[in-house]
Each structure stands twice: as C-alpha cells, then as structure tokens.
Amino acid sequence: MSELTRLTAAETAAKIASGEVTAVAVTEAHLARIDAVDEKVHAFLHVDREGALEQARAVDARREAGEELGPLAGVPLALKDIFTTQGVPTTVGSKILEGWIPPYDATVTRRLKDAGVVILGKTNMDEFAMGSSTENSAYGPTGNPWDLTRVPGGSGGGSSAAIASYQAPLAIGTDTGGSIRQPAAVTGTVGVKPTYGGVSRYGMVAFSSSLDQGGPCARTVLDAALLHEVIAGHDPMDSTSIDAPVPSVVEAARNGSVEGLRVGVISEFRGEGYQAGVMQRFDESVELLRELGAEVVELSCPSFTKALAAYYLIAPSECSSNLARFDAMRYGLRTGDDGTRSAEEVTSLTREAGFGDEVKRRIMLGTYALSSGYYDAYYGSAQKVRTLISRDFERAFEQVDVVISPTTPTTAFPIGERADDPMAMYLADLCTIPSNLAGNAAMSLPCGLAPEDGLPVGLQIIAPAMADERLYRVGAAVEAAFLARWGHPILEEAPAL
Amino acid sequence: MPGITREEVAHLARLARLELSSEELDHFAGQLDDIIGAVAAVSDVADEDVPPTSHPLPLTNVMRPDEVRPSLPPEQVLSQAPASEQQRFKVPQILGEE
Numbered sequence: 001m002s003e004l005t006r007l008t009a010a011e012t013a014a015k016i017a018s019g020e021v022t023a024v025a026v027t028e029a030h031l032a033r034i035d036a037v038d039e040k041v042h043a044f045l046h047v048d049r050e051g052a053l054e055q056a057r058a059v060d061a062r063r064e065a066g067e068e069l070g071p072l073a074g075v076p077l078a079l080k081d082i083f084t085t086q087g088v089p090t091t092v093g094s095k096i097l098e099g100w101i102p103p104y105d106a107t108v109t110r111r112l113k114d115a116g117v118v119i120l121g122k123t124n125m126d127e128f129a130m131g132s133s134t135e136n137s138a139y140g141p142t143g144n145p146w147d148l149t150r151v152p153g154g155s156g157g158g159s160s161a162a163i164a165s166y167q168a169p170l171a172i173g174t175d176t177g178g179s180i181r182q183p184a185a186v187t188g189t190v191g192v193k194p195t196y197g198g199v200s201r202y203g204m205v206a207f208s209s210s211l212d213q214g215g216p217c218a219r220t221v222l223d224a225a226l227l228h229e230v231i232a233g234h235d236p237m238d239s240t241s242i243d244a245p246v247p248s249v250v251e252a253a254r255n256g257s258v259e260g261l262r263v264g265v266i267s268e269f270r271g272e273g274y275q276a277g278v279m280q281r282f283d284e285s286v287e288l289l290r291e292l293g294a295e296v297v298e299l300s301c302p303s304f305t306k307a308l309a310a311y312y313l314i315a316p317s318e319c320s321s322n323l324a325r326f327d328a329m330r331y332g333l334r335t336g337d338d339g340t341r342s343a344e345e346v347t348s349l350t351r352e353a354g355f356g357d358e359v360k361r362r363i364m365l366g367t368y369a370l371s372s373g374y375y376d377a378y379y380g381s382a383q384k385v386r387t388l389i390s391r392d393f394e395r396a397f398e399q400v401d402v403v404i405s406p407t408t409p410t411t412a413f414p415i416g417e418r419a420d421d422p423m424a425m426y427l428a429d430l431c432t433i434p435s436n437l438a439g440n441a442a443m444s445l446p447c448g449l450a451p452e453d454g455l456p457v458g459l460q461i462i463a464p465a466m467a468d469e470r471l472y473r474v475g476a477a478v479e480a481a482f483l484a485r486w487g488h489p490i491l492e493e494a495p496a497l
Numbered sequence: 498m499p500g501i502t503r504e505e506v507a508h509l510a511r512l513a514r515l516e517l518s519s520e521e522l523d524h525f526a527g528q529l530d531d532i533i534g535a536v537a538a539v540s541d542v543a544d545e546d547v548p549p550t551s552h553p554l555p556l557t558n559v560m561r562p563d564e565v566r567p568s569l570p571p572e573q574v575l576s577q578a579p580a581s582e583q584q585r586f587k588v589p590q591i592l593g594e595e
Contacts (some may be wrong), residue, residue: 239559334579352516381539383549439553
C-alpha cells in the first residue's frame, strides 16, 4: 500500500499545496488501493476514475499557476451514493434508480468540487439509507475492514469502510437515525452529524426530511472538521438550511480541550442490550475526561426510552410520503408497461420490483401510521415524544456543555445475523436517534476495542444545535489523549486486507 | 392497540402502490405486527398535554425572490425518462377507454 493512502487529509493537502506531491499522484495511489482491496470490501458502487483524475489535474494546474488552493484541494473523497452527481450514476442503493444519471449536482457535491476535493466514486449504502448494516443495499453488502464477515454499520457502511480501509481519507455520509455515527463507531473512524440544517439537503435523495442530515466521515477529528467547513453553510436551494455562520469547527479541532467543561452521562444509555466491552470502554472514556479536567455529571433523560418507538413512526411516515415520487413515470425504473396496463398498475408493479424488503416495510408502516383512525395514536403521539426528547435535551444542556454516551450498544455484528429481524436491527440506533429527533449535533469517535471481540467501540459526543464546535473541541482532546495512551491510531490495529 | 392482519397489510400495500406477492403478505404481516407492537409505546403520551414537534427548526414560509432563472434543457431531463415523445414524458394510459 502506498504511503500516500496512510496520510490524513490535512497532511495530504499540505503536501499538495507545497508541491511535495501532485494531486494526480495522490489520486492514482487511492485508485490503486481501490483496485487492490475493494473487491473484498465492496465499499464502492461506482468508481469515477476519469472524473477523479480530471479534477486532480485541474488542482495541479491551479497550483502551478500560483493560485491559492483551499484547505482540502486535491484530497480524495468517497461520496455516499445518496448525493446527486451530474453525469455520474446515483442509485441510493436501490434497483429503482439503477442506471439513473442525474442531470445536476447536489449542493454538497458542488461545494466539494468547488473546493478542489477529488471525488473518487459513490459508496454503498442501505437502500434509501434505511438500515444499520448496509445489507439492505440492492447491490450486495459491504464488509467491515476489521472483519469482512461483519457489517460496517449502516446506512453509510460504504463510506466508513472506504476510509477505514485507506481507500480514501475522507467520505461523506448522511445521518437520519445514526447512519454516519454508527458506521463510524463499528469501523473505528470519526463521523459527525452536524446540527440539522447545517448542511444543505439539496440533491440529497430524501428519506425522512425532518431528520436527514449530511455530514463528514474521516479518520481524524481535524480531517472531519476541515470537511465539515467545506460542505456546511446556508443554501437558498434548501428552505430548511440555517441562515447563520458555520460554527468554527476547524479552530475547535485545532484547540482540543475539556478543561473545566461539564460533561453529562445519560443514565438511560446502559443496561440490558449493551455489550460489556462497549460499556467498559465507555466507562474508561468517562474516567479519561475526568483526568483531562472535565466535570462529569450523571443525568436522566427519561423520554429517551421512547425515542426508538417515536423514530420508527416519524421516519417511516415521512418516507412513505417522500418515496411516492418513485412512480415510474419521469425517471428511474419502469416495469410491466406492455401497452395493456394502466399507469397505476405500472406504478405498483415497478415499485414492487424496484424496492427491497426494508423499504417496503417502512412505506407500509408509514402508510399505516398516517392513516385516518390511527394518525393521532401513532404519528401524533410520536410528535409529542419528539417534543419531550427536545425538552430532556434542553434540561440537560442547562447543566452540562456536552452529553456523552456509547455510540451504539454493540460492536459490529456478523453479516446476516439481524438481516431478517427488523426490531433487532433497529436497536443499533438506540443511542443515536435522540439527536436526530431534536436536531442537535453529534459525533462518534473511536474509544478503544472491546476486549471480548477486539472490535472498535465508538464514543458519542452530543452538543446543542449550532454548537457543533463543542464536538470538535472535546473530540480533539479525547483523540489526542487516546493517541498518547495507545501510541498509534486505532486503525493500525486492524488486520491487513 | 390492535395488531395488524394480513388483510390490512394487503390494504396498505394497495394504498402505497406496492403489488406484493402472497408470500410477501404473510412475511410482512408478522413483521409489521411485531414493529407496531413495539412502537405503540408512544401511545403512553397520547393523552398528555404536550405540543407536537413536526420539525426541529421553527421555520415557516421561507421565501426567496421570484426571479426567472435558466432551467435544465428538456432533452437533458427527458434523457432519464423511461419513455418520451415530442418533448414530453410518455406514460401508460391513465383514463379508461370510453
């Protein structure tokens, strides 16, 4: 493996800016790494070799012309296949969009290109971002680089697996109930769900519009911050985009500290269902924060016990409405149009053929929750729970600066283990969902390996809405302390592929 | 709250325009019944006097100036259509013969 693929994004950008290496050489090294390992990992659904090299050549030309380059110019990135890319296939992991070539770029895609970031390709994901294992992809599962027989988390398993296996130093994910943070946790990488509205959703295929949020995936906290600043900020094309300055996350990542900080530990996030090794590493992290000068406060957020139930009513309800646009008329798959069938029959046959099981389950669940007679009991009650969860967070943030928890109750589970047991699968998002419902900011970063299986454990940090910089300030301090303790980044303990 | 029957799943599938097979109806009925049983936990708060939250941001009627801007050329948009004719999306019959 080329040493160029081991560098952080910050190191890579500095070497390109100084002329020590070219963006083309960096891109070629990563394309070679993809060729060498992705047959085993299956992180990518599509590799855009030509587009990547063209972008890299443009960055090199700009440098040679003496132009000032952005902080991530020439750095390769793996883009979740939920963001539209002009002229490059976008499938959302679904057969219903197989072969679709979007005629426009998502705002996130556009900002990456404008920043000189090199998009290597599109990464595998659970179909329409519905899942916690990437097994719901219509194009086959992705392996966890730590153990290819286990899941890389989901829905953004492809993005996290790509960075954990050095196929890219950066990736973009989306987080509706944990789809950035949970894959980061189980692959030993860093993932951030920015404040809802912090990153534009324009051109991001909608699953649950009041919860969906794009964000950065990286191997270090600083790299995540650099990427965060490139993609964040107000966008007139997304009416729910926040019209306020982007939190200073890079500055925070460069100045990690928890001295005098109040850190809340939520008592509801432990007990039955939590793996012993996960809790051991979490408790050690709490101890570490104390040693670093933080004040740790035990908190109770009683409504969090209903977060999972509320989420599995709200997200399916919104998805049943959002996915109604897949009607086989204007783009995407159309089947059964033999000249005798009505448009409605063709729509039903196409949706049956084009959607996988989990998508069908959630569409029907949402249709049920929104139907007259059940609406108040299900969707209406779920919206009340959402209010109670926000209030629990508000009370917590009156007492503490950030809240921490394990990111996910267990380490990576074996491929197939929960594939046909939806309720077991949903439990993977137990600790991540409350932040989506409240719309605040959260990060997952590695806090060690579980002793019983040697697999990565994630520490979740949660900050109030628009206080994303706190995640990075705390995350950078924790990361530095663990690095000093371990003597190397945790990914170096992953077996060679 | 009541469980969900195979017939209800068939009804939901019709509403959602999903032409489910008979095996799928059996399979999904059991799973949806389990899921609905679990998510029914939210109904504990049904009678509480709590305002609903539909969205994390308190935004209403976000406006932008109504300016004429270039749009995508028709041939580019129609290039992704399952079928097109005379610069239009071509769709199966939507009304009866008579």
